[in-house]
Amino acid sequence: MIGIVVVSHSRALAEAAVELACEMVDERPPIALAAGAGDGFGTDAAAVAEAITAVDSPDGVLVLLDLGSAVLSAEMALEFVPPDVAERVRLSPAPLVEGLVAAVVTAAAGAPLDAVLEEAGRGLVAKRDHLGEAADPAPAGTAAPPAAPEVVSELPVDTPHGLHARPAARLVGLVRAADAVAAVTNLRTGRGPVDARSLSGLVTLAVRQGDRLRFEASGPGAASLTEAVRALAADAWGDRPPEPAAPAGPEPAGPAGASAPPAAGSGTDVALGPAVVRGGAIDLSGYRPGDPAEERRRSDAAVARALAELAALRRSAAGGPGPAGAVLEAHEALLADPELTDAVTAGIAAGAPAPTAWGDRLAALGAELEAMEDPYLRARAEDVRSVRQRVLAALAGPGTPDEAVPADGPPVVLVLRELDAATAATLDPLRVAGVVTLTGGDTGHGVLVARSRGVPVYHDAGPAAAAVAPGAVVGFDARARRFAVDPDEDTRRSLRELSAARAAEAERVLARAHEPGATADGHPVPVLANVTTPADAGRAVASGAQGCGLLRTEVLFGHLDEAPSVEAQAAAFAGIAEAFAGRPVTVRTWDVGGDKPLPFLPAPTEANPFLGERGLRLMRRAPEVLRDQLAAVCRVARDHPVHVMFPMVSTAEEVAWALERLDEAAAAAGGRPAGMRVGVMVEVPAAALAVRRVAQGLDFVSIGTNDLAQYTMAAERGNTAVSALADARHPAVLDLVARVCADAPEGTHVAVCGDLASDPAAAVLLAGLGVEELSVVPTQVALVKARLRDVTLAGARDLARRALACGSADEVRALLADVAGADRAGR
Structure with missing residues (x-):
């Protein structure tokens, strides 16, 4: 590997430039600095010569410089080193920062000295191109893209900032290490092809999030290189945030009798530890106002x-x-x-x-x-x-x-008035055993972020949590809604045992996570996943999901100020479909309105938005937005098993209108793609009661139990005063699920994608009611499959019969807990 010397008048500037460049690579090439003169600014020929000698190797040395006298110092330094060393040194006229980044990336990939010199010299190409200035022609010797590519692949770019320097550097590293020639083209802009070994060339493609790249390769290593690049793209080009580390196992109890939970993300929903009470008034008593x-x-x-x-x-x-x-x-x-x-x-x-x-x-x-x-x-x-x-x-x-989580001792339980997303994003699963909130439901932003980081949350604890003193031991089982302050030793031991048992169960079921979902007697009940992002898709596949039963498009694009183009949506859908590797993906069209507005599609001001223009209803005011999305779905469905599903349907007439928009969108490409299945969500009691008419001619219906419970019980699920009523386990809601399963037209598949399916015990109940497919949160896939394997179809049907005879949601919960406990005891 070649060495690199940075010659600069400023030591601080040189160090910062090197730090920036080395962020782009996993293994940095040898780099030496000759920067500053004494305690001030300047360059010194002797220091340059010393730096060259320090990084010299048979592969050579590249010297990058900042200002004019740095060039003179470097030229003089060549007279101080042995002639054979001087012959291996190249002085580069490249701009220091841009040239250094390009040189470090290219050298780290093992490129020879002349190639690194050439790539550094092209450091300003991307900036000139972006600003519309004429760039110098490509230096002689730049490798041309393959004239007759042997392997061609289309790659999605789902990183937040597109193919910026770091992910581009990873691509360069793969290509330079391969026995192949490759080129890349941005299909959105038409820019390219550029040599895939050139960092500056890749940056000129101006690749943004949602773009798709055409990757062409030829040569003996073309196939293996393309597979490696596909894997890099599927892993968000290596730009995915690291998952929080999980503890190796339970820690010994601390002085207060608290113990750490099992590994983060294990799904135990149990916490025990000393309380850290947050959310009080900020202490400003020492603040002294000025003018x-x-x-x-x-x-x-x-x-x-x-x-x-x-x-x-x-x-x-x-x-x-x-x-x-x-x-x-x-x-x-x-x-x-x-x-x-x-x-x-x-x-x-x-x-x-x-x-x-x-x-x-x-x-x-x-x-x-x-x-x-x-x-x-x-x-x-x-x-x-x-x-x-x-x-x-x-x-x-x-x-x-709010900075009071101790750095050592047993993991703590945070007690907060409410949990916002910014606080949740800071939680360290190694130091925070769980969170208790005084108010708020279990679907708030902060709760969802905390759970995604493996931190259990007990929500809406009320006065009992408000009275918790700092340092008091707090324990909870969020799944069973058990909360205790200063629990006795028997309760503490029970919580530890429960946490350990659930962790062991999670470990056991993970071993069979990739088996198909089915009951003990072989009745198939596929278990798919609800996803929002490509990262979700990767986690779902790793968890054993048999596909995606719900892709929430309004969340996927909800951060945009303008409606995404057909191309951007197609790129995002294709990226998720590729992550599922041939498994089915169901795209739910825009589910906007109520509690989910979009910046580019504002919903009207309504007295009760949950009963207003939501989902498909709102699309009737913006049919062009829906048509663009359907066009993107159709485009991807020609190459992948992608299906489409319309939300918030009440009548057969609404379904007919949606199908007309689908046919309009598909017409430009010759009709609906073969194999693309079409369905609707059943979230409204009217649709459930009239499913025979509403679903006529459709391939499937998917029951959204969250909204179905909300509308059946006339209780807004976001209103903490009545949210407990909106429980999908209520026999009235279960009766509607059973009616949908019984009345759906022949050949129309019935699925559930609401939260109820993510409860392993309730999943058995749904199978007994006649549901043919479940779509759950990724972390619950393995657990739901395992619970289904514990029962026969006849046993599930008997459980459903008993649940429908219950008088309340609480009775159903107790029934599910009893049956699940009996099944575990019998294993």
Whole structure:
């Protein structure tokens, strides 16, 4: 591997440039600095010669330089080194930062000196191209793309920032290590082909998230190279955030009798540990206000700190541009809102200290949102309160209460008024055994983010949690809704044993996760996954999912300010379909309205949005948005087993209208793709009762138990005052599920994609009611399959009969728990 020398007048500049360049590679080439003169600025020929000698090898040395005298120092240095060393040295005229990045990436891939020199020299090509300036012609000797490619593949790009330098560097490394020639073209823009060994060439393709690349390769290693590049693309081009580390196993009990939970993400839903109580008022007693100019400076500094914290959280948040990232982006946007910042500035100018100006304005905004009729806007008050706490903490300085998770000792249980996404994104599963919230349901942004990080949450604990003192031992079983403060030793032992048992069960079922879903007597019940992002798809496949029964498109694209193009949607769908590797993927069309508005498709202001223009109803006001999505689905369905499903259907007439839009979208490509199945969601009691008419001519229906329960029980699931009523286990809801299974037209497949299917015990009940397919959260796939294997179809049908005879959701829950316990005892 060649060596690289950086010659700069500034030591700090050289070190920063090297640090940036080495971020692009896993293994850095030998690099030496000859930067600064003494304690100041300048270059020294002797130092350059010493650096060249330090990294010299038979492969040669490349020298990159900043300003004019650096060139003179480097030329003089060649007179100080032995002649045979000087012959192996090349001085590059490349721009220092861009050239160094290109050189490090190319050298790390094992390229020879001349190739590294050439690639460094092209460092400004991408910037010139982006700014519309004429670029120099490609240097002589640049490898041309293969004239007759032997292998061609289309690759999705689902990284948040497209094919930027780091993922492009990984691609360069694969290609340069292969015995093949390869080229890449951006199919969205038509740019290319460019040599896949050239980092600067790849950057000129301007690849954004959602684009698709044409990868062409030839040569003896073309096939293996293409497979490696496909795997890189499926892994988000190596740009996926790292999963939080899991502890190796249960830790010994601490002094308070608490013990660590099993490995993060094990799905035990059990926590035990000393309480850390958060969410109290920020301590500003030591704050000493200054004059308006000083308060303005402090305000600006606090906002900068808060924005930096949020940006760091967003970069590390699981899901990337999905729910966690989108919520954190919303927090950043709130802090940058000119209406808010202007009001705060005016308050400071009028003499208010910065904490008062920020605290009062954000408190008022939160109160305005709390008073809204729209449940989505009411829920956004949580985000405003989170931002308020963050800014006030920044103004108060270090040592605020929200930094109180100890670095050692037993893992703790956080007790909070509510859990926002920004806080959830910071949770370390090794230090936080669980979270208890005083208010809020189990579908809030923060709860979902915490669970995705392997941290169990006990929600809506109320006064019992409000009375918890810091340091008191808290234990809970979220699955059974058991919560205890200062539990006795028997209860603590019970929770530890339950956690260990569930962890052992999870380990046992994972061993058979990839077997097909079926009952003990072989009756097939495929278990698929509900997904939102390509990362979800990868986790689902690894968990044994037999496909995707619900792709939530409104979440996949919910971070965009403008409607995604057909091409962008097709690229995203194709990427997810490729991750499922031939397994079926069901795309749900835009499910917008109610609690899920989209920036580019605002829903009308309604007194009760859950009973207004949701899902397919809203699409009738924006048919072009639906047609574009259907066109993207049809495009991908020609190459992959991709199906389509329409949400929020009430009547057969609505289905007919949706099918007309589907045919319009497919007509341009010669009709509906062969094998593409079409279905609707059953979420409304009217659709369940009239499924024979509503589903006539369809391939399948998928029951959304969350909304079906909400509408059946007339209880908004986001309203904590009545959310307990919206329980899909209620016999009235189960009766509707049974009716759908019995009345669906012959040949129409019945599935469930609501949360009820993710409960292993309830999954058996659904199979007994006649449901033919389940789609669950990825983490529950293996557990649901295992529970199905514990019972025969006759046993599941008997359980369903007994559940329908119950008088309440609580009775059904007790029945499921008893049967599941008896089955486990009999194993």
